[in-house]
Structures are given as C-alpha cells and as structure tokens.
Amino acid sequence: GLYFPRKEYSENVYIDQAAGTPLLHIRALRDSHGEVAHFHLCQNLVISRARSHENHWFQIREKNGLLYLSKNLDREDFNMLSVGNWMSLSKVMLYVFLSSHPFQEKECDSATRATVYLSLINATAPACSSLTARQLCFTEMDLSFHIKENKPPGTFHQLQLPSIHHLCQNVSVSYKLLAAEGLPFQYNENTTGVSVTRRLDREERERYELIAKCTVREGFREMQVEVPFLVNVLDEDDSPPFLPNGTNTADAIVEYNRKEGTVLATLTVCDADTTPIYPLESSRKKYTGTIITNDPWINETFRVEHIFHEVHFSPNGSQVRGTLHEYKLVLNKSISVTEHRYFQLDVLVNDTEFPGPERSVMLHFNVSILPVSIQFPNVTYQFTVNRNAGRFAQIGKICIENCMKFYGVNITYKLLSPNVSCYAVGILQGREDKYGSLYVNDSSVLHRPECKEIQYTVQATDRQSRKHAKTLLTIVLEGSLLKNKEGCLDSCAVSKNRAECEECGGLGVLTGRCQWRQGSGKGITTNYSTCTPSIKTCPDGTCDVVESKDLAVCPQDCTSGNIIGGHGKGIGNLGIKSGHGICYCYPRRNCYCEKGDIKEQLCDDVC
C-alpha cells in the first residue's frame, strides 16, 4: 500500500506561534496506480520520558499531508507540553498515519506510520532577518529518503519550508536539484516538489546522491546553500535465482573422508536481490534447498547446508548488493568402509517469495561412494629398542594404508599373542589418533638376556564394519645394560641443568638417560631449555596418548598445574608452550621457568 518516503520528520515550534501556522509537509508514495493518500494524526501526543497527552495543538490536512498548528501555542501550552521533561530541549512526538481511504476513528494502528519530532523552542519565532541562509532553506533534518523499487512515480518531498514560506514573505528562497544526467528525479520550480519520474530498479542502482542547492535573495544580497539529498531504493523480491557460471552439476566423491558433517561438494546460486542476514532463520526459510528423492537411505545419509552472504554486482558502474547462496552437500552420518554406490542426487533450490515461475533452480550432485580397504601397506614391521629404554619409551607408530586420510572411520589397533615370556611392548591410540603408538610397557623385560627379538601380530579392525587386517611386528632389543644410578627420580623433567639431567634415566627415556634440550632466545620463548626423555616427542606442544599415561613422562607437554616464572601455557592451558630460561617440573606439582644464572644464596637468611 501507500508508504512514507521517510520514517521520521522533525521541525521546530516556537512559543506564541499562531494557529494555522504550517509546520511540515509530509508526502506519501503510491504502491500502485490509482491510490489516493489520506493522512491522519492519532489522538495522543507523546511527550518525551513516555508521558502522553491529548493533542489539542496540531492537525494535518487529510488530502495533502500539511501539518499545521491548530491552536496558538502560548506560554501555558508550552509548560503543559514540557512537564517532566528533563531534557534541555523539550520534544514532543506525533504519529502520522496513512491510508488509501478516508479514516474511520478506530483506525490508528494501521501498519504505515511516520513519526514527527517537534522541538518546542522556549522563545518566539526568530525574525526572518535574523535567520541564516541555512535556516531559511533547510531544517536540521538530513534530506535522506527511501523509495520502493517497481512502484509508480510520484512526488516525495517539498524543499520549501512551509513555516518560512508563511512567515518570511519578503525573502526569495529558490531551489535547484543538482544531479547527474539521466537520473529518474525531477524538480518542480513552482511547487518546489521533488518527484521520482519512473519505476526504480534497485538491481540497477540502489542509491542516488544528489545535492539540493538553495538560493536566498533579500534586497541586493544573495546567498547560496547546498546540502546532500540522498535517495535509497528499497528492495523487493523481484529477481529469480540464477546460476552464476551456468554450472548446476558437481561431483561428490566419498572415499577416505566418510565422516558425518563432511562437505562433499558445493554449488552456488546467485540472486540479484538482497537477503538480510537478520533474522537469520527467516532468510534461510525464504531460500530453501531440498533433496528431491524418495530413497530413505539418501535422506538419511545426506543433508544440504545453505549459507549465504552479501555480494556486490556492478551492472553499469554503480555498485548494488546481491546475494550469493551456497548449497553444500554434506554427509549426514558416517559411511561404512564397505559401502559403495554411484547415483545422481538432485537438490531443488526455491526462492519462495519470488512471484514468477522461474523461482526455482535444480542442482545435480554426481555422488560416487568408493569402497576402501583395510590393509597394512607392507608385510612386516620391525623396530629396534634399546635395552635401557624406560617405561613409556615411544617405539614407533603403526597404521594401515592411507590411515592419515581416513575421517569417520574408526580403526582400532591391537597386539595379539606375542611369545609369552617377553611381553615388553604395548600399543595405545589417542581419541583423535589414526594410528597406534607402540611403547615400552614393561622395561624389566628388556633387561632379560633371553629376550632378544619379540614377535607380535598387530590387528587393525574397523569398528563399524568389523573388517580387519593383520601384520607381523618384530621388536629387536639392542645395546648393553647401563649400571643403574642410585636415587634417580622417575621424571627427567625435574633436572635443572645438563649434568643433573644426563646422569639419570626416567620414564620415557629411549637409551637409559634423559636428554638435555639447550634452548636459545631471550625472554619467554618456545625454545626453552629443559630435560626430556626424548627431544623428538617432548616437548612438542602435544600431550600425546603415551605421555598422558603418567604426568612424570612429559609434564612439559601435559601439566595443567601451576607454572611459576615467565611462561605461556599451551592450548587448553595444558603444558608449557613457552618459558623463560630453564623449565623444570616436580611431577604432579608445580613447574618452574627461571633464568639458570641466579646463583643460589647459600646463606639465604642472613644476606
């Protein structure tokens, strides 16, 4: 229906202004030809600070929208309207209603409404001679309008100020509208009305920046004032969806990545209309993407995810906003390794609010679900382990072919029946790990001379399909036993210097002795000095599945306790990501990072 070209209007009202003084000319624009605007004020006047009052002072002409004083505004009226208003400037608020037929009394809450803010100035209207050109030409209100696209032409603003025209008859005020060639706006010198001359197309241009130029002549004096005159074009759903590069088909291949939530393929649909991102759900519901199938398996196994974002088109130099819709074919559940099929999956994209027949576009996904095999790459594995290795020493990793590519496939690794007497090695697997980690489970077995070479069968099993594969694992023990040092602690991390570090072993050591990592760099650095069972795996910023078995193995990666001294904690507040100087830890208690050169005061009390 009819609509206002602005949401808000504002004007000043002065004490002692007489009844009949015109204040403001409000215009309306048509939604369809033949509509006739009827303006109306509802009964109440809202005084700021949410106080309302019967409106005895203002009226609007039903036919042409001229707001005027219907009663003299004397001192008593002014005080009545400013009660309880602590703002330095009193303001009252009126609602102007719009209808395409004459008003019945009760019709105040029609959807179309504009708000008028009237500032009550505690003084009489200034003499015309005292007004600046700016005040004679324009109010403080910015000249910014919005016009709906695809609507009939019409006049949407009058530049001349009714009150000035009424009060300052001997001042000549004339206007011009400065605009580039060919713009759909026209200015009428006689009525000073500005009108839009044809239907606008937002998809062609959504913003017009003109200039309102005013010339004031008083006697021999001539002054000019220019202010911006902006028109925003409001969008409506008048553009159908289309394929940006003509492609409505994509391949969706499922091989190693068979995990729920995996995006298999994406197709994009464009729309020249805007799509507000708020409220999100209603915009999503407006532009649907539905899988067209009656195969329950397909509905169970796939879903379509729709995201959209604003993009800019440049139809002819000016920039207008549009929308790029992305439809992603996503796995709705993990797919078994044994599953394999080939079919075309269709998705119907529907711009539900577009009136025309071309509101929908069909997308096609060529789905190929390939079978994958669970097998070990080579026949046997062999690792050598030093007889002096400590418990939780990490021997190596075992994993089936392409294991790092697998997602959504849960492979578990197990060591089967070694020759009974030398059972020294175990295998572990972190929640997110795709491989098995071999580690020394019982270091005392390594010391037994009869245990030279230990044979295991490793079995990898896919939890979902129960398919499994086996391979042979050989552990060769090497090296001669080192004499065990008395009184060594079980954690390398306790040592504060190289000598202390390398004199003992500890949990996780590979060759019977801890290793000193000499750091470098100033201040707090990731390359801090520390004593570790194995520089290769600790510290490496990850508290892996073997290290997490016992905090004493690698507290540098796994501690969640206090770290005293300059440091930065790792992800999830786990471990020492960076430290100052030397970092050492008392397992299951505090860790410390400090400069190594502060000599311990012997007489620490009396210094």
Next chain:
Amino acid sequence: AGPSAAPPAEPLGWRAPVDCVRANELCAAEAACSARYRTLRQCLAGRDRNTMLANKECQAALEVLQGSPLYECRCKRGMKKELQCLQIYWSIHLGLAEGEEFYEASPYEPVVSRLSDIFRLASIFSGTDPAGASKSNQCLDAAKACNLNDNCKRLRSGYISTCSRELPAAERCSRRKCHKALRQFFDRVPGEYTYRLLFCSCRDAACAERRRQTIISFRSPLALPFILLSLGFYLFLSPSLARSRAAGARSRLADFHANCRAAPQAPGGCPGDNFQACLGSYAGLIGFDVTPNYVDASPGGTVVSPWCSCKGSGNREEECETFLRDFTANPCLRNAIQAFGNGTDGVPAVKGPSAPATALPPKLERSPALPDAANDSNATYDTSLITTCTSVQ
C-alpha cells in the same frame, strides 16, 4: 522474598528522585499504586500502545502512575540490583514509548560530575597530574596507576585472565564470562582509573596499540550484522533473552545515545556540553553486545566502532549506517575523548568537518542542475550482472 520491612509510606505524588527498585517498593507498599501498576503492565503486554491508551482502565492506570515515583525513577550504572531496576524501568517505558524510537531516553540518572572532577581525583590517587604525567606514554602511566590500586589491579586482572585465556580450538572462547568480567571492571573501578586506560592520548603507535588492547581488542567480528541486534531490536529475540540480557544492553545503548548524540548547538558538540556523561556512557557499553573499541592503532586517530558491519542488512542499511556513524563519526564522542586525552574539560579545537552548509560530503561530485522535466532512458538489463557475481570474493 517480599520487599524488606515496608518503609514509612511517603505521600503519593511526593517524588524525591529514587531508583526504580526503591520506587517499585514504594508503589508495592501503596495499594492504589500497586493495583494500577499491575493493570498498566497487563495493558502494555503485547498490545499496540494507541489501542492501550484508548482503553479507559489503562488510561486511568496511566494517570495514577504518572504521579508515582515509578514514573520518574531511573537507575545508576553499576548499582546493586541494576538489572532489576532496568527491568522495572522498561516495563513502563518500553510499552509507552512503543520502543521504536531510534533514540530512546536513557534509563540512567543524568550525570552531573564533570571531567575536571575525574582529573582532580586521578592526580590525587596517582600522585601525578594526569596531564603532566610522563609525556611519553599516557596509556602506560594509566596501567601503572591501575596496578598500584588494589581494586583496579584485581578487576583488571580479572577480565584480562578471563578474556585472554588460550582455549582449544573446539572450545569457543567464553564470551559471556569475558563480557561479565569487563562489565565488572568498568562498573566497579572509578573513572579516574578506567578513563585513563580507555581514553589516554597517544603520540606513537606503541601507545595507541596499548590503548586498543585495553579491552584486549576482543575481536569477534560477527558474521551477523550485530548492528541490527543492538539497534534495540531485542524485541525480536526470544522473550527470555529479551528481558534479562537485553535490558542491560538496551539501557546502556540508550544511555550512550542520550549522552553522546551530536548536539550541534552545544560548543563541545555534546548534550549539556558534558563530556564526562558521554565518556561514562561509552565506557558503559563495554562488556555488552555492542562493545566498541578503537579500530586501529593510529596514534592521533580516535575512531572507535562496535565489532559489527552493515553487511547483509538488506533494506535497513541506512539505519545500520546511521548507527555505525554514531561511533565512527560522532563529533561529541570524538571531542570528549580528545578533551580527556588533553586533560581539559573545555572544548578542544574542533577538528574535522562540522558539516558547514556548503561543505559537500567527500563522495559527492558537483553535478549539473537537473532539467525540470528530463525524461530518462530506460537502462536495459545489463548482462554483465552475471559475470560480476562470479568474480565475487
């Protein structure tokens, strides 16, 4: 639990300025008032205000309540039961003002103190005259002053340790905890410390970056045009959210608009020429959904903006840009920040355009006058539209 032992009933209509919690207690203790208040709340529940005013019973309730302390009550930032106070305030004013005004009146009491009071206290506490403090880095001096005050130090550490915690990728940073800690800092630490951290003036990039990091450049640019959420459209949110969290954010935003809206007629550009009121309400936004911050670390620049954009705002782009301009191009806010940085309460030399009549906005080029009745050739639908879309980001 019911209100504390009923205070001696003041005569109705007597209105010493009270906060809305107290006003609610006064009204509850007075039979006529509490009945009318209940009626008014039912009147306002979800119905159009004008229909409400047409109803005699609602009109009567409104008349009585306009004379009760509930009508003029307001709240204080950081007061005890602030949220309850705000909910009482909005229970009346949201309905009456229809809640659609772009700029709502502030539910908070007008601020009477001035920046000069802040400067005086700041020099007392820190023993240094803020204006004369080390010329090199005002922001560093502000941090030093804070660390020497137990309350400031504790609450500053509170939000820093909460907001800068290194979390696993899967775990979203605890935005609500961080916001709460930020609110506590700015509500409970006096302006003598918080303003110096927030509005210190800088000569070099290191200082400007420190100023930007004050609220840990809590960077969570939202895909959603949060603008629309923060434009007071909390009504569209789920009712539960609309009531509790929204009351706080809506109030602080209304306060910011009330105290920082450009007032062209005032020399400093601020309503009532009170820079302190503007800075206080700006700081009051921090820790709410509209948490503004400096957009970059340019020493001279004091451009601030909330973490949101107008992308995807559809037909409300104009409103969205108006909202953003209240931060990015607000002479009152800019003058207030610069005044504080210069240690003055007066009007700094207003730099930058104050939109004199003939100054054209930079984008506009001068164009020829529009012929009175120019007819416009209909632009054919430009096929380049199709190729442009593919070159989008």
Next chain:
Amino acid sequence: ARARHKPCALQQLEVSVSELGLGYESDETVLFRYCSGTCDGALRSYDLSLRSMRSSRRIRKEKVRARPCCRPLAYDDDVSFLDTYNRYYTVNELSAKECGCV
C-alpha cells in the same frame, strides 16, 4: 644488645615488570610486597626441642629447620599486564599480602 635486624614485617617496592626477573618484558609497574626481618621473638618449645635433638644427633641426616622463618602468610590477588609484544600475561602469588613468622 644492638638491634641487628627489624622484626619480620611487610615491605613494598614499586618495580617494573621487567625488573621482577621472571622473563616478562613490560614497562608496566607493579607493587611488589615482600616479607623482611627477623623472627627472634617467635621461637616455640618445638624449635628448642628440635634444635636440642639435632645437636644430640637424635635426629640426623634430615633437612629440618629449628627456627621460624619470616614468610608470607597470604598473597595478593593476581596481577596482569601487557608486555612489549602486546601480549597479556597474568601472574599469581607474586606479591605478599601478609607476613608472619612460621
């Protein structure tokens, strides 16, 4: 007798974060409060007996302390600061809040 040291009490010093020697580089300053002084008047029967049994070698090869020490009984709140690389750090139990002979 001449007073050799003041009794155990809380002292304070304003130092820059860099001066703390923890490895952080920041020009921000903190109030570092520490405990200093003697605990002469705080010996207990426990201390006298422990000293006596250590000298009579009733207690040997053990790390024992037969005198109270002047130490913090409580620590200040955490302190946070921005370092020169614009990273925030928080340090807890840095500064003493209360001292005593323990």
Next chain:
Amino acid sequence: ARARHKPCALQQLEVSVSELGLGYESDETVLFRYCSGTCDGALRSYDLSLRSMRSSRRIRKEKVRARPCCRPLAYDDDVSFLDTYNRYYTVNELSAKECGCV
C-alpha cells in the same frame, strides 16, 4: 636428577621428656612430631622475583627468605608429665600436627 631429600613431611619420634632438652627431668616419654624434607616444588613467583631482585641488588641489606621453609602449620595439643621431683609440668606447642612449605 637424583633424589636428594624427601619432600617436606611430618615425621615422629618417641623420646623421653629429658631428651627434649628443655631442662625437665622425667622418664615419661612423649611422641615428638616434627617437619622434615625439602620444599623444592613449592616455590612461587614471589620467591623467584624476590631472589632475582636480591641478586640484582634492588633489595639490599634486608633479611629476606626467597625459598619456602618446611615448617609446622599446626601444633599438637599441650602435653603434661610428672617430673622426677613429683612436680607436674605442661608444655604447649611442643609437637607439630601438620607440616607444609610456607
């Protein structure tokens, strides 16, 4: 690293009152509990900073302790006994009840 000392913990010894070295003569015995061991894992940022500022001579000529000490956190109840001259005595804060690194 080698284990030099056990961490700070409560130890106990049954001794005669005379062996306490407090001057009482009595054949009655008491359970004397004391604190022994190292406080290696109990350093705080306070200690590191104090040590650093002492070595950088930012803190000088003061009796400070930059390491926690293993001391009683609470004492047992009083103990009474009859001495060889048939007189009763009561001694308080003789034996530790709980130890900690302070």
